[in-house]
Amino acid sequence: MKIEVTETHGVTLLMLANDRLDAHNSDLVKGRLRDVFESGAKDVVVDLSEVRFIDSSGLGAMVSGFKNAVSHHGRLVLSGLQTQPRSMFDLTRLTRVFDIYENAEAALGSFAGQ
Numbered sequence: 001m002k003i004e005v006t007e008t009h010g011v012t013l014l015m016l017a018n019d020r021l022d023a024h025n026s027d028l029v030k031g032r033l034r035d036v037f038e039s040g041a042k043d044v045v046v047d048l049s050e051v052r053f054i055d056s057s058g059l060g061a062m063v064s065g066f067k068n069a070v071s072h073h074g075r076l077v078l079s080g081l082q083t084q085p086r087s088m089f090d091l092t093r094l095t096r097v098f099d100i101y102e103n104a105e106a107a108l109g110s111f112a113g114q
Contacts, residue, residue: 001016001017001018001021001025001028001029002017002018003015003016003017003028003029003032004017005032005036007041008108009108009111009112010042010043010111011043011044011045011108011111012036012041012043012044012045013044013045013047013104013108014032014033014036014044014045014046014047015047015049015050015104016029016046016047016048016050016051017050018050018051019050019051019052019053020051020052020053020054020058021048021051021053021054021055021057021058021061021085022053022054022055022057022058023055023057026057026058026060026061027061029058029061029065030060030061030064030065033046033061033064033065033068033076034064034065034068037065037068037069037071037072037074038068038072041072041074042072042073042074042075043074043075043111044065044069044074044075044076044077045076045077045078045079045101045104045107045108046062046065046076046077046078046079047079047080047104047107048078048079048080048081048082048085049079049080049081049082049103049104050080051081051082051085052082052084052085053084053085054084054085054088055088058085059088059089059092059094062078062094062098063094063097066097066098075099075111076098077098077099077100077101077107077110078098078099078100078101078107079100079101079102079103079104079106079107080101080102080103080104081100086100
């Protein structure tokens with residue numbers, strides 16, 4: 001999986017460039033999120049707009065990232081959830097945990113004025 005990391009106005013954006021987030025690549029995503037927070041990032045957006053399928057391992061990677069955000073006094077939000085990933089977040093009620101935005105621009109904008 002290719003993970004593009006950029007920074008815009010102090011917010012780190014992780015773009016997951018793969019159509020699946022599952023047991024085959026969730027450890028990579030989990031590790032990258034951990035590294036981002038350990039390097040000092042506080043505000044992070046994970047753009048899932050290219051991810052068409054997510055399984056429990058992928059959900060676990062997002063929860064791990066959320067826990068890293070909390071432990072580093074930061075914030076992790078998600079953007080661009082397609083139909084199946086959105087259904088998984090709804091089914092597991094993780095929509096109550098994560099702030100989820102329609103697209104990366106809206107997610108990045110959510111940090112303005114903090």
